[in-house]
Amino acid sequence: MLIYLKKNLLALICLAMVFTGCKKNSSEDPTTPPVVNNNKGIQLATDAKFGSVLTDKDGKTLYFFSSDAAGTPTCINGCETTWPLYYSADASTDLNLNKAEVGEVTRADGSKQSTYRGYPLYYFAGDVAKGDTKGDGVGGIWFVAKPDYSLMLANAQLTGNSINYTSTYAVGDGKTIYLTDNRGRTLYAFAPDKNGVNTYTKGTAQEGIWPVYESEILNVPSAVTKTDIGVITVATISKKQLTYKGWPLYYYAPDTNRGDNKGFLVGKTPGSVWPVLQLNATVAPAQ
Template sequence: MLIYLKRNLLAVVCVAMVFVSCKKNNSEDPTPAGNNKKGIQLATDAKFGSVLTDKDGKTLYFFANDAAGTPTCTDGCETAWPLYYSADASTDLNLNKAEVGEVTRADGRKQSTYRGYPLYYYAGDAAKGEIKGDGVGGIWFVAKPDYSLMLANAQLTGNNINYTSTYAVGDGKTIYLTDSKGRTLYAFAPDKNGVNTYTKSATQEGIWPVYESEVLNVPSAITKTDVGVITVATISKKQLTYKGWPLYYWISDVKRGDNNGITIKPANAAVGSVWPVLQLNATVAPAQ
């Protein structure tokens, strides 16, 4: 009888140990399930790959007009594109938390951001996982954590003068390429297809830094096959290209959204003739 009781007690202890072990493992699960999720999450879509969602799986979007980091979708725009905000830190361990932030809108409301881009919902997405807002107007794109390029839809300005997309003096937004954080990218007019003719030294590279990036993903408005990577031998760096044009930053664009580089030119040249921004309709860079 005593032996029987000891055996039963040992079995109970073993079961208890397994239960405690399982409970501990569940508490350390890096991907909380269901309602335990908080903040921005990552989801995988068959067409778009990795995308940002809220905790319930509702898709989030970037707005090209917000390249400078300031929310510009207001009033009636918000009916179709409600803002997204969560004060909770993301529980998704695959998300780069350093890229998550928030901005205070002009009316005092807060809005969550990723890589400085304010995040929105699309009213046309009726259910979790739907992505019907991508590409709307050529300026709304599903929010992704791995874009190599983005698009800005903004006023071109240099020396406090506004320019149109044809570099005539005047007001009007231009859609052009930026890096993944909204910093303006330029071409150098004398360059050839896949050939950087400007960067001959580290000093030059310090003035017009090359844009280093691997080709990961691009917004749906950009044809991915138009994007490539070259090696700049003089500085031993990789440089992204668009339609064969090597891409550069301008050192004096001190904040995202600045596009002052268009005015850098010889005295007798036209604005945008030497260092133009890269528009989607840019011609293919000439062969050597």
């Protein structure tokens, strides 16, 4: 009897082992499906600090370079090691992105680079994780790419009549950091203006030479203090005009190409009447 019981017990143990093994290997057990990323092209992400930012399909942050204000990539000769270019031939699948603002440019070496509002797009090599924005503000000329800047900064050579000028309007080479609209078009101040007062625009005909820059106060590059931005009403033409440090902002109509900055030559001496609006400009004088 004892031998019989032992045999039956052994059989039950073997049966349990077989059942357990089968259960562990059962293909009928539910499994978690892998996450599939169906994003293509440029995407929009929400960042706690910067708000809406441009990313690649995997959520990695993209950047604008102020030296590219003219729309031509200038990050070359090793610069790309720190700032790899971004390119995607795919149309964006993000329904919230304005697809009309997306384009591409061919670099000097023949490679292609994606653009937004004409600005070539880059990564920052120091961004390791998805959502990192460590490249913003580097050198005062690299900024997270956003779809809603009110204005941007150019880091460019001032040139007029084939002559180069410095930031002090002396003849010579050297880049100047100045304000542009959000598509890289140069913005100017009118020297006789007062803080928050447009003294130039007397009517629409006159505005044709120096159009006012109309924009809401949205967002600005991190190098710009947002409280330095304002909006005034120009009664003579019933338009809103953006100001920086109290200076009303203007375009110069003969700046026909993106990146042109010829308006500073208007006047007796360069920069005396219509200076480009530099980032480090002094506050406009009170009335």
